[in-house]
Amino acid sequence: MPENPFDPVTLSKIASMELRARLVVDGALSGIHKSPYKGSSIEFLEHKEYSPGNEIKHIDWKVHARTDKYYIKEFEEETNLKCYIFLDTSGSMEYKSTGISKFEYASTLAASLAYLLLKQSDMVGLISFGDKVLQYIPPRSRITHLHVLLNALTGLKPAGKSNTSVILNEFIEKISRRSLIIIISDFFDDINKVITQVKYFQFKKNEVILFHILDPYELTFPFETITYFESMEDERRILADPKSIKDRYLSEMNRFLEQFKQACFENQIDYCLIDSSTPLDQALINFLARRESTSRPRYKS
Amino acid sequence: MISFLNPLLLFGVLGAVIPVIIHLINKKKAISHKFAAIDFILQTNKRISVKFKLRQLILLILRASLLAFLAMALARPFVKNFIGGTPEKDVPTSNVIIVDDSYSMQYSDNHESFFMSAKTAAMEIINNLTKNDDTAVITCSSLGSQVLPELDYDKKNLLNFIEQAQPGFATTHITPALDAAIEVLTSAKASIKRIFLLTDLTRNGWDIDWFKSGNEKLRSHVSNIHIIDLSEGRELKNIAITHIEPQINVSERSAESTIKVIVSNFTPTRIKNLLAQVFLDQKKVAQGFFNIDTNASETKEFYFSVEKGKGHTGWVEISEDSLNVDNKRYFAMNTSNKLDALLIDGDPKTNIYESETFYLEKALNPGREHASSIKPTICSIHEVKNFDFANFDIVFLCNVETLPLEKIHELDKFVKEGGSVIFSLGNKVDSNYYNNSFGTLLPHRLHTARTFSSDSPLSEEQPLHLKATEPIHPALRILSETNMSTLSSVKFYRVFYVDPAPLGNCKTILSFSDDTPALIERQVDRGRCVLFTSSIDRDWTDMPVKPFFLPLMQQLCRFLTGNIAEEIQSETLAMHEWQSPCPEDINSLEITNPEGTKTVLQPQVINNEKSFLCNETNFPGIYTVTVDGKPHPQFTQKFPVNVETTESNLDKISQKELAALMGGTNLTITTSPVSEGSEVLMGEAKKTLWGTLLFLTICILFVESFVSRK
Known part of the structure; x- marks a missing residue:
């Protein structure tokens, strides 16, 4: 049986980030995604009967000559979306129980999203962060910008602690209105502070999507023997009997996820929990399908 | 105090460290794992960690104690709960502890000997006493040598005495010890008077008849009798050498010895191929195997050569068993040089039976040539000139009428240089000739002969008889009581009367019934x-x-030639007296026991006779007799001391028999604290703990499985 090309493990075998992004986007998402933004462009969309208030310059005089009625030309609007991808590069993102770490998964996801957006001429920028901003690549819409982004993603190495809320706070003023903000992280952080910052973005009419990447072991805690668990962000170390704490751990983890999900729901934040063993295309399809059905009306002009 | 039946298994308690080691190894071997969601573990572990650690600790303790308790249970612990404690602490008691120190108490079958158990038990009893209780200690087999007959309040003194007590080699004498205990308790002032008897309960030593009268004394003077059976009710098995009988045959050239050995099997099974070995002068000279049915004996004879002309000591031993004291018996023998005796027959006859020396020759050398240590040579008066007296040790003149003058001088010289002459008379003897020719040698001058037979026409009176003079002459000591009693049955029809005045250095050995001398000895120079x-x-x-x-003639020869010592030394039983007559010229005698301890003996008058008496025969083995540090020809040089074999039969008196014997007394019979399942008539002597420990172990097992699953 041939390997699923979108399986995270299979993808991890592809060294080039561009190839990974192309594989995911071209192979799986082609024809599905269209820009939700309409406006003036060279591509004619439809005719609409003139009504008072419409600009006169948009009246199609040829149609008027033939029909003696006033019609307005509607064109597919040229997208002018700015997308900011926030990628968590803290030490905890390096954790992997199977073939691919959370960071690799997140990087591939970021690259795929960037390729997808640039392909439709959206502007894509990248902010990688830990407890401070490591790299900021402003959004551009040129397709060549993809290489800049991919090079940046390839050069990243997770380390240190994360402080998502502080980083978000830094960018509240820098990011203009009506931008798409994608945050990819494991969110082992103070989620209340993160939600607060996200709300500021929303207040400025920005759309925020949270990709919550977790490893399957973090979700199921399948350990058996007594183990020294070591922190990936600092020097903490603890001896624990997994069998005795498993129930309690899972309960805590589910409570955390539930709380996060509930906060996002209440604040109309797109939240997507992704198990790093889930095939990437599947994750993207699910996400985009959901966005198609829930978000489109909000952006109709 | 807790003791253990299988103390070696206590090493298993060390197994308790195994769970600790496993815990430490596991802790060391715990794998490290970098984990991103550590905050969740920390949050969780904060709550569970204490519980987890506590559970781990409980499991560790449970598992360690599980192994420790199991090991302790297998070691079979018990608490010695001797009944020595005063029932009411304020009431003073007087106690007599009777410790059986007979040699059967040295029985040991993979445990400590009964005697050691008895010492431990005695110490327990003493330790349980209060300062108001006084105690005396009496031993069973050797009354007098190892006793503290006075009631003593000083525990230290009592404990010290018990500590130093040694097992004896004598037989049990329970009833004399009970007598002694009653005597001690009769004078005691305490209201509670108790006897503790620590014994192996072997039947030997229990004088059943004593209880007919003794029981009443026990009832009236003793409040409680506690008998502690140190054999724990077990059946005791023993194999013993019950008798040895060495014999010696000296010939011209060599000496051969035979030893008859009887081995008895006091076990309930047949014994096969039991090795018995004979040692002579520290070297093994013979060995053989015994096959003995249960409760039976087998006799075997062993043959070996011995060197002539010296004393020998040796022993017979069999393979070891639980009681080794009676597996060895000692013997001592002398192989003196053969004596040459010249018998001058003054009345030879054609019919040999009628010759003067016929009976004498048979007495000196019965049977074969080498059967006796005396070699007689017979000659007539005419032949005597052909013999040189110096070649003989002793010369008999039997009814000799005359001797050539030169032979008379030679005889005189022979005696003065250390030779011995025995004159026997007869119808050829002329008293005047004898008085003139042998006057310097004869103990008395001869008178006339008299006839005493009623059958004879010359009869004047009834025949004379013999009687021993007092004190018994050394030459007669070999004669048994039976032989001595037959002296009076001997009839003398004709005898020579002698001059009443002795010629100096004379001793009458035997006399006639009319008190006239019959056998007279005289020292002439050497x-x-x-x-x-x-x-x-x-x-x-x-x-x-x-x-x-026969024995009289042989012993007379040995006495005259200075070889008085017996060929085979009769054995003395341990703790019994050894006695030897005291020659006039000896004032002290040294006895050296097998341990090397020397005892100096002074002569004592016993039955109007001076004798040496030795009571220090405490140890079996060979004892050496010396005078001024040297062997003396008048004494046995060495004599063997052996244990009395009645103690070898370890048949036990049952508790029911004892209860019947001592009916009416307040009697408690318990096994020793290390016993199990024996009958306890009254009281409880021990409390076993292994059942409790096993129960605890099982409980721990349940708790452990419950905790570990949780």
Whole structure:
């Protein structure tokens, strides 16, 4: 049986980030995604009967000559979306129980999203962060910008602690209105502070999507023997009997996820929990399908 | 105090460290794992960690104690709960502890000996006493040598005495010890008077008849009798050498010895191929195997050569068993040089039976040539000139009428240089000739002969009889009581009367019933002369056909030649007296026991006779007798001391029999604290703990499985 090309493990075998992004986007998402933004462009969309208030310059005089009625030309609007991808590069993102770490998964996801957006001429920028901003690549819409982004993603190495809320706070003023903000992280952080910052973005009419990447072991805690668990962000170390704490751990983890999900729901934040063993295309399809059905009306002009 | 039946298994308690080691190894081997969601573990572990650690600790303790308790249970612990404690602490008691120290108490079958158990038990009893209780200690087998007969309040003194007590080699004497205990308690002032008897309960030593009268004394003077059976009710098995009988045959060239050995099997099974070995002068000289049915004995004879002309000691031993004291018996023997005796027959006859020396020759050398240590040579008066007296140790003149003058001088010289002469008389003897020719040698001058037979026409009176003079002459000591009693049955029809005045250095060995001398000894310079005032054949007396004639003649020869010591030394039983007559010229005697301890003996007058008496025969083995540090020809050089074999039969008196014997007394019979399942008539002597420990172990097992699953 041939390997699923979108399986995270299979993808991890592809060294080039561009190839990974192309594989995911071209192979799986082609024809599905269209820009939700309409406006003036060279591509004619439809005719609409003139009504008072419409600009006169948009009246199609040829149609008027033939029909003696006033019609307005509607064109597919040229997208002018700015997308900011926030990628968590803290030490905890390096954790992997199977073939691919959370960071690799997140990087591939970021690259795929960037390729997808640039392909439709959206502007894509990248902010990688830990407890401070490591790299900021402003959004551009040129397709060549993809290489800049991919090079940046390839050069990243997770380390240190994360402080998502502080980083978000830094960018509240820098990011203009009506931008798409994608945050990819494991969110082992103070989620209340993160939600607060996200709300500021929303207040400025920005759309925020949270990709919550977790490893399957973090979700199921399948350990058996007594183990020294070591922190990936600092020097903490603890001896624990997994069998005795498993129930309690899972309960805590589910409570955390539930709380996060509930906060996002209440604040109309797109939240997507992704198990790093889930095939990437599947994750993207699910996400985009959901966005198609829930978000489109909000952006109709 | 907790003791253990299988103390070696206590090493298993070390197994308790195994869970600790496993825990430490596991902790060391715990894998490290970098984990991103550590905050969740920390949050969780904060709550569970204490619980987890506590559970781990509980499991560790449970598992360690599980192994420790299991090991302790297998070691079979018990608490010695001797009944020595005073029932009411304020009431003073007087106690007598009787410790059986007979040699059967040295029985040991993979445990400590009964005697050691008895010492431990005695110490427990003493330790349980209060300062108001006084105690005396009496031993069973050796009354007097190892006793503290006075009631003593000083525990230290009592404990010290018990500590130093040693097992004896004598037999059990329970009832004399009970007598002694009653005597001690009779004078005691305490209201509670108790006897503790620590014994192996072997039947030997229990005088059943004593209880007919003794029981009443026990009832009236003793409040409680506690018997502690140190054999724990077990059946005791023993194999013992019950008798040895060495014999020696000396010939011209060599000496051969035979030893008859009887081995008894006191076990309930047949014994096969039991090795018995004979050692002579520290070297093994013979060995053999015994196959003995249960409760039976087997006799075997062992043959070996011995060197002539010296004393020998040795022992017979069998393979070891639970009681080794009776597996070895000692013997001592002398192989003196053969004596040459010249028998000058003054009345030879064609018919050999009628010759003067016929009976004498048979007495000195019965049977074969090498059967006796005396070699007699017979000659007539005419032949005597062909013999040199110096080649002989002793010369018999038997009814000799005359001797050539030169032979008379030679005889005189022979005696003065250490030789011995025995004159026996007869119808050829002329008293005047004898008085003139042998006057320097004869103990008494001869008078006329008299006839005493009623059958004879010359009869004047009834025949004379023999009697021993007091004190018994050393030459007669070999004669048994039976032989001595037959002296009076000997009839003398004709005897020579002698001058009442002795010629100096004379001793009457035997006399006639009319108190006239019959056998007289005289010291002449370095030699000795003996005069027998009747005939040595049957002409004048029937003495030659009497049983004592043979030993008397042989012993007389040995006495005269200084070889008085017996060939085979009769054994003395341990803790029994050894006695030896005291020659006039000896004032002290040294006895050295097998341990090397020397005892100096002074002569004592016993039955009007001076004798040496030795009571220090405490140890079996070979004892050495010396005078001024040297062996003396008048004494046995060495004598063997062996244990009395009645103690070897370890048949036990049952508790029911004892209860019946001592009916009416307040009796408690318990096994020793290390016993199990034995009958306890009253009281409880021990409390076993292994059942409780096993129960605890099982409980721990349940708790452990419950905790570990949780």
